[in-house]
Amino acid sequence: DGGITQSPKYLFRKEGQNVTLSCEQNLNHDAMYWYRQDPGQGLRLIYYSQIVNDFQKGDIAEGYSVSREKKESFPLTVTSAQKNPTAFYLCASSIAASMDEQFFGPGTRLTVL
Amino acid sequence: DAKTTQPTSMDCAEGRAANLPCNHSTISGNEYVYWYRQIHSQGPQYIIHGLKNNETNEMASLIITEDRKSSTLILPHATLRDTAVYYCIVRVVSRGSQGNLIFGKGTKLSVKP
Numbered sequence: 001d002g003g004i005t006q007s008p009k010y011l012f013r014k015e016g017q018n019v020t021l022s023c024e025q026n027l028n029h030d031a032m033y034w035y036r037q038d039p040g041q042g043l044r045l046i047y048y049s050q051i052v053n054d055f056q057k058g059d060i061a062e063g064y065s066v067s068r069e070k071k072e073s074f075p076l077t078v079t080s081a082q083k084n085p086t087a088f089y090l091c092a093s094s095i096a097a098s099m100d101e102q103f104f105g106p107g108t109r110l111t112v113l
Numbered sequence: 114d115a116k117t118t119q120p121t122s123m124d125c126a127e128g129r130a131a132n133l134p135c136n137h138s139t140i141s142g143n144e145y146v147y148w149y150r151q152i153h154s155q156g157p158q159y160i161i162h163g164l165k166n167n168e169t170n171e172m173a174s175l176i177i178t179e180d181r182k183s184s185t186l187i188l189p190h191a192t193l194r195d196t197a198v199y200y201c202i203v204r205v206v207s208r209g210s211q212g213n214l215i216f217g218k219g220t221k222l223s224v225k226p
Contacts, residue, residue, distance in 0.1 A: 042200065042216030090156050101147070102214060104156030
């Protein structure tokens with residue numbers, strides 16, 4: 001089955017540790033996105049990638065980093081510089097940036113203790 | 114900031130039509146209206162989108178006013194599984210633009226037996 005997967009579903013880390021969230025898609029989509037969602041709020045864009053080996057900052061990129069070495073993978077690292085990392089993180093992909101609807105993964109809920 | 118205004122919450126009886134309104138009075142000529150929904154603790158799911166004509170698919174119908182300043186998403190026969198937060202989003206659809214979705218707080222639809 002084609003789709004977009006994120007792992008793990010729940011993640012706990014100690015304050016000051018970097019953590020990497022996984023996002024994989026087998027839809028052959030060029031564009032991939034990372035969003036953050038806080039309780040009762042809408043989604044905010046962290047980073048996006050329109051094509052492999054290229055990515056751009058979104059609205060709240062500070063304290064995060066990404067890579068796009070393979071078309072199907074877009075991992076997000078939450079660094080210790082992110083002041084408020086506890087949140088629900090959502091990855092999405094689309095055939096091409098801005099041209100099509102986005103398909104979302106199930107999300108990773110990160111809790112920093 | 115989101116370019117749309119939606120009611121915070123709505124109730125609907127199971128089996129009845131759910132009509133979710135959205136105001137987008139500053140919409141530009143090249144912006145489409147998209148609807149997504151998010152069931153609790155899951156990733157958002159695409160529902161439908163349109164530019165100026167009314168649209169229908171297997172999930173819902175989208176009615177856009179002639180001046181395009183507002184729209185209504187219609188779920189013709191709501192079920193308990195339609196309980197979710199519904200997001201109305203306007204976005205430019207053109208190759209080369211950023212492509213991210215700007216989510217507001219949406220409308221929490223509660224379908225009751």
